[in-house]
Amino acid sequence: MCAKVVDKEEKKDRILKAAIGEFAKKGFAKTTISDIAQAAGIGKGTVYEYFENKEEIINYSFNYFMRFMQFDIETILITEISAREKLEQILDLFSDMNNWGSTDFIELMFDFWSEGIKNKNSRGGLLKDMNKFYRSYREIFADIIVKGMGDGSFRKDINPGYIAAMIIGCLDGITVQWVLDKEAIDLSEAIKTIKSTILKGILPNQTGRSVKRRPK
Amino acid sequence: MCAKVVDKEEKKDRILKAAIGEFAKKGFAKTTISDIAQAAGIGKGTVYEYFENKEEIINYSFNYFMRFMQFDIETILITEISAREKLEQILDLFSDMNNWGSTDFIELMFDFWSEGIKNKNSRGGLLKDMNKFYRSYREIFADIIVKGMGDGSFRKDINPGYIAAMIIGCLDGITVQWVLDKEAIDLSEAIKTIKSTILKGILPNQTGRSVKRRPK
Amino acid sequence: MCAKVVDKEEKKDRILKAAIGEFAKKGFAKTTISDIAQAAGIGKGTVYEYFENKEEIINYSFNYFMRFMQFDIETILITEISAREKLEQILDLFSDMNNWGSTDFIELMFDFWSEGIKNKNSRGGLLKDMNKFYRSYREIFADIIVKGMGDGSFRKDINPGYIAAMIIGCLDGITVQWVLDKEAIDLSEAIKTIKSTILKGILPNQTGRSVKRRPK
Amino acid sequence: MCAKVVDKEEKKDRILKAAIGEFAKKGFAKTTISDIAQAAGIGKGTVYEYFENKEEIINYSFNYFMRFMQFDIETILITEISAREKLEQILDLFSDMNNWGSTDFIELMFDFWSEGIKNKNSRGGLLKDMNKFYRSYREIFADIIVKGMGDGSFRKDINPGYIAAMIIGCLDGITVQWVLDKEAIDLSEAIKTIKSTILKGILPNQTGRSVKRRPK
DNA sequence: AATGAATGAGCATTCATTCAT
DNA sequence: TATGAATGAATGCTCATTCAT
Numbered sequence: 001m002c003a004k005v006v007d008k009e010e011k012k013d014r015i016l017k018a019a020i021g022e023f024a025k026k027g028f029a030k031t032t033i034s035d036i037a038q039a040a041g042i043g044k045g046t047v048y049e050y051f052e053n054k055e056e057i058i059n060y061s062f063n064y065f066m067r068f069m070q071f072d073i074e075t076i077l078i079t080e081i082s083a084r085e086k087l088e089q090i091l092d093l094f095s096d097m098n099n100w101g102s103t104d105f106i107e108l109m110f111d112f113w114s115e116g117i118k119n120k121n122s123r124g125g126l127l128k129d130m131n132k133f134y135r136s137y138r139e140i141f142a143d144i145i146v147k148g149m150g151d152g153s154f155r156k157d158i159n160p161g162y163i164a165a166m167i168i169g170c171l172d173g174i175t176v177q178w179v180l181d182k183e184a185i186d187l188s189e190a191i192k193t194i195k196s197t198i199l200k201g202i203l204p205n206q207t208g209r210s211v212k213r214r215p216k
Numbered sequence: 217m218c219a220k221v222v223d224k225e226e227k228k229d230r231i232l233k234a235a236i237g238e239f240a241k242k243g244f245a246k247t248t249i250s251d252i253a254q255a256a257g258i259g260k261g262t263v264y265e266y267f268e269n270k271e272e273i274i275n276y277s278f279n280y281f282m283r284f285m286q287f288d289i290e291t292i293l294i295t296e297i298s299a300r301e302k303l304e305q306i307l308d309l310f311s312d313m314n315n316w317g318s319t320d321f322i323e324l325m326f327d328f329w330s331e332g333i334k335n336k337n338s339r340g341g342l343l344k345d346m347n348k349f350y351r352s353y354r355e356i357f358a359d360i361i362v363k364g365m366g367d368g369s370f371r372k373d374i375n376p377g378y379i380a381a382m383i384i385g386c387l388d389g390i391t392v393q394w395v396l397d398k399e400a401i402d403l404s405e406a407i408k409t410i411k412s413t414i415l416k417g418i419l420p421n422q423t424g425r426s427v428k429r430r431p432k
Numbered sequence: 433m434c435a436k437v438v439d440k441e442e443k444k445d446r447i448l449k450a451a452i453g454e455f456a457k458k459g460f461a462k463t464t465i466s467d468i469a470q471a472a473g474i475g476k477g478t479v480y481e482y483f484e485n486k487e488e489i490i491n492y493s494f495n496y497f498m499r500f501m502q503f504d505i506e507t508i509l510i511t512e513i514s515a516r517e518k519l520e521q522i523l524d525l526f527s528d529m530n531n532w533g534s535t536d537f538i539e540l541m542f543d544f545w546s547e548g549i550k551n552k553n554s555r556g557g558l559l560k561d562m563n564k565f566y567r568s569y570r571e572i573f574a575d576i577i578v579k580g581m582g583d584g585s586f587r588k589d590i591n592p593g594y595i596a597a598m599i600i601g602c603l604d605g606i607t608v609q610w611v612l613d614k615e616a617i618d619l620s621e622a623i624k625t626i627k628s629t630i631l632k633g634i635l636p637n638q639t640g641r642s643v644k645r646r647p648k
Numbered sequence: 649m650c651a652k653v654v655d656k657e658e659k660k661d662r663i664l665k666a667a668i669g670e671f672a673k674k675g676f677a678k679t680t681i682s683d684i685a686q687a688a689g690i691g692k693g694t695v696y697e698y699f700e701n702k703e704e705i706i707n708y709s710f711n712y713f714m715r716f717m718q719f720d721i722e723t724i725l726i727t728e729i730s731a732r733e734k735l736e737q738i739l740d741l742f743s744d745m746n747n748w749g750s751t752d753f754i755e756l757m758f759d760f761w762s763e764g765i766k767n768k769n770s771r772g773g774l775l776k777d778m779n780k781f782y783r784s785y786r787e788i789f790a791d792i793i794v795k796g797m798g799d800g801s802f803r804k805d806i807n808p809g810y811i812a813a814m815i816i817g818c819l820d821g822i823t824v825q826w827v828l829d830k831e832a833i834d835l836s837e838a839i840k841t842i843k844s845t846i847l848k849g850i851l852p853n854q855t856g857r858s859v860k861r862r863p864k
Numbered sequence: 865a866a867t868g869a870a871t872g873a874g875c876a877t878t879c880a881t882t883c884a885t
Numbered sequence: 886t887a888t889g890a891a892t893g894a895a896t897g898c899t900c901a902t903t904c905a906t
Contacts, residue, residue, distance in 0.1 A: 027334055029245050032900060043867040045904080054901065110330035116396060117323045118243055131397040138400075162409035165401060169389025169410075176388055177381055180332060181347040184354075185381060193378035194385075201413035222890060248875060259892040261878080270876070438869060459766055461677050464896060475871040480898070539765045546758035548828060550675055563829040570832075594841035597825055597833060601842075604824055605817025609786075612764060613779040616786075617813060625810035626817075633845035680879060691888040693882080702880065871903080882892080 012050045015040045016064045019057050023065075024104035028058055028111045058115055059126040065112065066133055068105050071096065073140065083148030084199065087141075087167075091195045094171055095188045103179050138164040145202070154202045163202060170194050228266045231256045232280045235273050239281075240320035244274055244327045275335075275342040278328055282349055284321050287312065289356065299364030300415065303357075303383075307411045310387055311404045319395050354380040361418070370418045379418060386410050444482045447472045448496045451489050455497075456536035460490055460543045491551075491558040494544055498565055500537050503528065505572065515580030516631065519573075519599075523627045526603055527620045535611050541604075570596040577634070586634045595634060602626050660698045663688045664712045667705050671713075672752035676706055676759045707767075707774040710760055714781055716753050719744065721788065731796030732847065735789075735815075739843045742819055743836045751827050786812040793850070802850045811850060818842050 018040035022031045033054060037044040051057045071093040076086055097106065116127045141164035148154035174194060178185040234256035238247040249270060253260045267273045287309040292302055313322065332343040357380035364370035390410060394401040450472035454463040465486060469476045483489045503525040508518055529538065548559040573596035580586035606626060610617040666688035670679040681702060685692040699705045719741040724734055745754065764775045789812035796802035822842060826833040 027330065030334075033902080034900080037868095045867045045869090045902090046865080048902070049865070049867095107330075107333045110326060110333060113392060113396070114243065114323075114326035114330050117326060118246075127396065131400065134393055134397060135400055158413070159405070159409055162406050163413065165390060165393055165406055166386060166410050166413060169391075169393055169406075170382060170386045171389065172392055173385025173387065173389030174381060175385075176329060177350055177385055180329070180343065181350060184347065184351060189375070190378050190381055190385075193375055194382050197374070197379065197382060197417035198413060199417075201415075201417035224890095227890095249877080250875085260876095261892050261894095262890075264877070265890065265892095440869095443869095459762065462766075465898080466896080476897095477871050477873095477899080478869075481869065481871095486897070539762075542758060542762035542765060545824060545828070546675065546755075546762050549755045549758060559828065563832065566825055566829060567832060590845070591837070591841055594838050595845065597822060597838055598818060598842050598845060601821025601823075601825055601838075602814060602818045603821065605819065605821035606813060607817075608761060608820055609782055609813055609817055612761070612775065613782060616779065616783060621807070622810050622813055622817075625807055626814050629806070629811065629814060629849035630845060631849075633847075633849035681881080682879080685889095692880095693888045693890095694886080696881070697886070697888095867904100867906085869903100869905090871900100873899105873901100875899085876897095878896085879892100879894100882890105883888100884890090885888085 008050070011042075012060075013064075015042070015047060015050055016057070016061050019061050020064050020068065020105075020108075023058075023061065023111065024108045027108070028115060055119075059119075059129065062112055062116075062126055062129050062133075065105070065108060069109075077140070077144075082153055083144050083151065084153045084203075086144050087148070088195055088199070090141075090144075091167075091171070091191055094175070095191050097175070097178075098187045106175060106179050109175075134168070137168055140164075141167050148202075152204065155204045158202055163198075167194075167198060170198065224266070228276075229280075231258070231263060231266055232273070232277055236277050236280050236284065236321075236324075239274075239277060239327065240324045243324075244331055271335075274331055275345065278332075278342055278345050278349075281321070281324060281328065285325075293356070298369055299360050299367065300369045300419070302360050303364070304411055304415070306357075306360075307383075307387070307407055310391070311407050313391070313394075314403045322391060322395050325391075350384070353384055356380075357383050364418075368420065371420050374418055379414075383410075383414060386414065440482070444492075445496075447474070447479060447482055448489070448493055452493050452496050452500065452537075452540075455490075455493060455543065456540045459540075460547055487551075490547055491561065494548075494558055494561050494565075497537070497540060497544065501541075509572070514585055515576050515583065516585045516635070518576050519580070519631070520627055522573075522576075523599075523603070523623055526607070527623050529607070529610075530619045538607060538611050541607075566600070569600055572596075573599050580634075584636065587636050590634055595630075599626075599630060602630070656698070659690075660708075661712075663690070663695060663698055664705070664709050667709050668712050668716065668753075668756075671706075671709065671759065672756045675756070676763060703767075706763055707777070710764075710774055710777050710781075713753070713756060713760065717757075725788070730801055731792050731799065732801045732851070734792050735796070736843055736847070738789075738792075739815075739819070739839055742823070743839050745823070745826075746835045754823060754827050757823075782816070785816055788812075789815050796850075800852065803852050806850055811846075815842075815846060818846070 015036065019031070019036045022035045022039050025031075026035070033047055034044050036057065037047050040047070047057070051060065071090070073090055073093065076089045076093075079086070081089070097103070100106075112126070112130065116130045119126050138161060142160040145154060145158070145160035145163050149156055149158070149160065171191075171194070174185070174187070174190045178187045178190065231252065235247070235252045238251045238255050241247075242251070249263050250260050252273065253263050256263070263273075267276065287306075289306055289309065292305045292309075295302070297305070313319070316322075328342070328346065332346045335342050354377060358376040361370060361374070361376035361379050365372055365374070365376065387407075387410070390401070390403070390406045394403045394406065447468065451463070451468045454467045454471050457463075458467070465479050466476050468489065469479050472479070479489075483492065503522075505522055505525065508521045508525075511518070513521070529535070532538075544558070544562065548562045551558050570593060574592040577586060577590070577592035577595050581588055581590070581592065603623075603626070606617070606619070606622045610619045610622065663684065667679070667684045670683045670687050673679075674683070681695055682692050684705065685695050688695070695705075699708065719738075721738055721741065724737045724741075727734070729737070745751070748754075760774070760778065764778045767774050786809060790808040793802060793806070793808035793811050797804055797806070797808065819839075819842070822833070822835070822838045826835045826838065
């Protein structure tokens with residue numbers, strides 16, 4: 001009776017975009033399918049034509065969410081600069097969050113963590129997606145570290161994977177503190193500290209000079 | 217005048233303990249008041265004799281939750297050891313989480329973050345409590361840093377508060393990654409990296425000694 | 433675009449009718465949404481598709497209730513008869529209540545009064561509706577009185593508005609006594625008394641003269 | 649263990665007085681046993697030592713309620729004045745309600761009517777009490793009417809019982825309208841109208857003048 | 865395909881009543 | 886007697902999901 005040719009993927013995207021917007025505003029729990037449908041400009045029932053249930057929307061929305069969170073790391077990665085500079089520039093990117101109008105999207109991260117871990121034992125793809133994301137993120141940092149280790153910018157006795165995990169953890173963790181208590185934490189200042197401290201931690205001792213000065 | 221005598225505080229505690237247990241298992245959203253009552257071995261209505269509503273239980277449970285999370289930092293703090301050693305020992309404590317049977321309680325942290333931030337605009341005491349906790353935690357670390365800076369163990373050009381925030385953030389952040397993806401992250405290994413990297417980042421350049429030995 | 437087509441107003445009416453029936457049987461307090469849904473032959477949740485909450489159902493039901501209570505005054509009003517005759521005929525209508533199978537609906541009036549006054553301080557529309565009804569009712573009677581005053585059927589020294597309020601009050605009040613204690617009050621008899629007493633009260637003095645002037 | 653000698657009746661009264669106060673403030677439905685106990689300055693459980701259940705409190709409270717409503721009719725009744733004057737003075741008493749600080753107690757009447765009629769089919773004593781009250785009230789008025797009929801103050805062709813019912817109904821009914829819509833009804837003015845209209849309705853025809861003009 | 869009307873499982877919360885002390 | 890802690894039945898309301906159109 002009612003037929004229409006539709007780009008299914010386009011519409012799915014539209015719903016997801018709407019969902020993320022609502023999720024950011026109210027969190028998963030307080031966002032209803034109705035909210036999402038309305039935000040997407042479609043009928044409530046239509047949502048179920050594209051997603052099995054609310055959980056699936058949440059799961060799918062993670063990748064969409066990451067697009068909002070994504071900093072333009074790519075550009076930095078392909079630039080011809082030293083590993084150390086790459087690292088520094090990427091870290092600097094995070095200070096930008098300071099200038100976002102609201103931290104709604106960042107706060108949504110809490111919901112994803114919570115939801116993801118709850119799906120731990122289910123077939124749920126969310127945790128898998130989240131971990132895929134974290135793993136690839138770690139890899140990016142690890143690659144830089146490895147590169148730096150290779151050209152002597154960084155110490156040789158470090159484990160690139162864990163340094164990567166640590167850097168990401170540091171950023172996540174400081175973001176948590178900042179989002180929860182903006183009065184207590186100045187994000188830029190915090191990231192400056194992270195940058196310089198971690199760099200000192202992975203840069204070779206006294207660089208070449210000291211080695212030269214004090215050869216064995 | 218002659219009524220059943222009950223240690224209200226003791227009972228409140230019992231309910232809270234039961235609540236935390238249920239929350240850890242199922243998260244806030246999926247834990248019903250009935251669950252809590254049953255876990256506490258009391259009637260549903262009784263819960264409301266001790267708490268206004270579910271939200272209040274959640275709020276109160278944070279402090280209870282922290283007791284579970286609390287590592288025995290106190291002992292380390294009062295021990296007569298160097299700032300550096302204190303720092304190292306405290307960080308080592310976190311590796312213990314590895315040996316906890318389940319990470320249910322740690323995962324609950326996600327719910328607290330999520331719930332706390334949702335109360336952002338309400339009079340809700342949860343966010344306040346969480347921030348109080350984080351602030352005092354930062355202070356503990358900052359005090360150690362300051363001490364270390366005073367006795368020359370640590371560099372003088374660092375900001376103790378942000379170093380503290382960074383350490384805590386690092387631990388939180390790495391815990392997140394570990395909890396989400398235990399296969400990818402070995403907690404002990406990660407903490408070793410954090411420990412050594414941050415220490416290198418805040419320890420003074422080995423310059424002092426070399427300078428002495430080789431003054432200009 | 434292609435959705436179930438429902439006459440929302442028709443359905444709202446159906447729910448209201450069911451609600452009124454339940455209310456009449458059990459009163460507001462003891463009527464549950466479930467009762468109403470069941471009586472309307474729909475699901476509990478459906479009720480909430482049409483009404484915000486129970487209070488709204490009560491408020492809306494007043495107008496519906498009045499339809500049950502409404503006597504066919506209109507017909508009398510448009511008939512070409514004297515003011516006095518109109519008044520008498522309208523009062524006679526009330527004797528009809530005698531022949532209603534049950535007084536459940538009349539008794540419901542008590543609930544409306546009680547509920548309406550409780551909404552006194554809220555934005556609640558019930559009291560407003562009730563007062564609107566009473567005001568318009570008074571106006572109807574007042575108009576008749578004024579007409580009768582104009583053509584000399586009624587005394588000139590009476591206040592039509594208060595006479596109207598008195599007549600309505602009389603009817604309400606006698607109904608209360610009758611409903612509460614049918615053994616003690618014979619409605620028809622009571623209304624006869626009201627009719628003749630009030631008429632004597634508002635008819636001009638000296639009926640005797642007219643009899644003399646226009647003897648049969 | 650806990651013994652105390654108590655005047656049971658005195659305490660029952662205290663509870664009833666407290667109950668009526670709470671009922672007037674919030675109505676039956678919204679008044680909890682807790683409220684009553686607190687207002688009476690006793691424990692919740694103690695209430696049940698004196699009353700079977702909430703319904704019984706309501707039932708018993710009617711007589712208490714009437715005490716608040718009672719106007720000092722007695723004084724007027726025993727005064728040596730004419731029947732007509734008695735009637736007028738009693739009616740005037742009702743104008744006093746105007747000066748009561750609040751109409752909470754009057755509004756409670758709605759609850760009693762509603763509750764009373766609901767007990768219609770139960771053994772409930774409330775309806776019985778209410779009817780007893782109304783019957784005795786009618787009797788008081790009827791007695792005055794009869795007296796007036798006897799001494800020629802009032803017409804002989806009236807039914808004292810129904811005139812009494814009508815007067816009381818009039819007062820009840822006008823009070824309802826006034827309580828619901830004080831802006832629309834001026835109680836004193838309304839009672840003036842009632843007084844003069846009913847009096848004209850029951851006073852013998854044509855007063856002295858017509859008699860003088862057309863003596864038999 | 866699209867829709868939104870219909871639904872009922874599920875939950876937080878209230879409160880009259882009981883009963884151990 | 887007096888009490889208030891304990892209780893669970895009862896209820897209003899929400900919302901994910903279904904399905905007739």
